[in-house]
Amino acid sequence: MKTRGLLIVLSGPSGAGKGTVCASLRKRLPELVYSVSATTRPPRKGEVDGVNYFFKTKEEFERMIQQGELLEWARFVDNYYGTPRGFVEDRLNEGKDVLLEIEVQGARQVKERFPQGVFIFLLPPSMEELHSRLQGRGTETDEVLRERLEAAGEELAQVHHYDYVVVNDRVEDAYDRIRSILMAEHLKRERLFHDQPDWLEGL
Amino acid sequence: MKTRGLLIVLSGPSGAGKGTVCASLRKRLPELVYSVSATTRPPRKGEVDGVNYFFKTKEEFERMIQQGELLEWARFVDNYYGTPRGFVEDRLNEGKDVLLEIEVQGARQVKERFPQGVFIFLLPPSMEELHSRLQGRGTETDEVLRERLEAAGEELAQVHHYDYVVVNDRVEDAYDRIRSILMAEHLKRERLFHDQPDWLEGL
Structure with a gap:
């Protein structure tokens, strides 16, 4: 029963922790292909x-x-x-399955060209935490920080184009959520029958 | 961030092992409410x-x-x-979240009256296995077996009304799949924003 793989697009605002979560996925789901x-x-x-x-x-x-x-x-x-x-x-x-970890701007383009992908929006646990992550080591000027917050706000507004929202409170939990999304997507009836119309007969 | 619970409808043909899987869910997901x-x-x-x-x-x-x-x-x-x-x-x-373990006929009625539920169709690992489970202890007459197989065939045809298909090869794996479906359904963007339009502001 071989079905086509899924394109999973992991995106979200700067400061959401995309890189950290992706590193955890790489380690724990080695069967995933990283674009x-x-x-x-x-x-x-x-x-x-x-x-x-x-x-x-x-x-x-x-x-x-x-x-x-x-x-x-x-x-x-x-x-x-x-x-x-x-x-x-x-x-x-x-x-x-292919995972694409990407900025919000790029994800928007992927959505237009590959709408059948699974789009996951990663969020920091709170706005306070996002602010503090964007502040970095606290060496940035107020203007730089203001610009970053503005950019993050615009990125957050893109959440409406996504299929799933995952809060990255603990990397371990974010991993578990993303793994569940992958598994559930593979179990969707419409996906099974779209890829293999005679799937039931082949059981 | 309290959202409305999900109604999960677990159904499938006789012999799929609904009762066994449900027992495993009851044990391992005590926070689920059983209808x-x-x-x-x-x-x-x-x-x-x-x-x-x-x-x-x-x-x-x-x-x-x-x-x-x-x-x-x-x-x-x-x-x-x-x-x-x-x-x-x-x-x-x-x-x-409420779990309803139910025959295919009943699930069809629930689908009409509560289409926003999450409908999971449980399948035996193979048609051979289904036959052997329907045979029971082998004491049934050929006619009884034939009737059961015919009924199972009609039930299988109902799979097209379901959101997800879970093969019950091992109860442990079926449990993991259903748990993933529940988790993924809770992470759906449209569900989050439908239940709480200002969800993002509340972060």
């Missing part, structure tokens, strides 16, 4: 093409944009970053 | 009104049917059995 980004920035020492990133030239990357080969992309300063659709589709077709 | 049925049959020794059943007279039961106070009901021989809506609604309003 590899494409970038035009040069490899750093020890980085392997196809593992850390797919390293592309500017021309290659722009061709990928034009041909719709990216689920999302952005340009930071002089470099492009994006998620190649091909890598994701290949793993899904192998029946593997 | 109490109403019946017109007389209490047996040790049975307590409101715990094992709500014991009703025939007149009371028929009044409940007429007033739409039952989520489902059926008549077996001379007695009525049914699920009082009031008990379920009260527990849901207290924020508790």
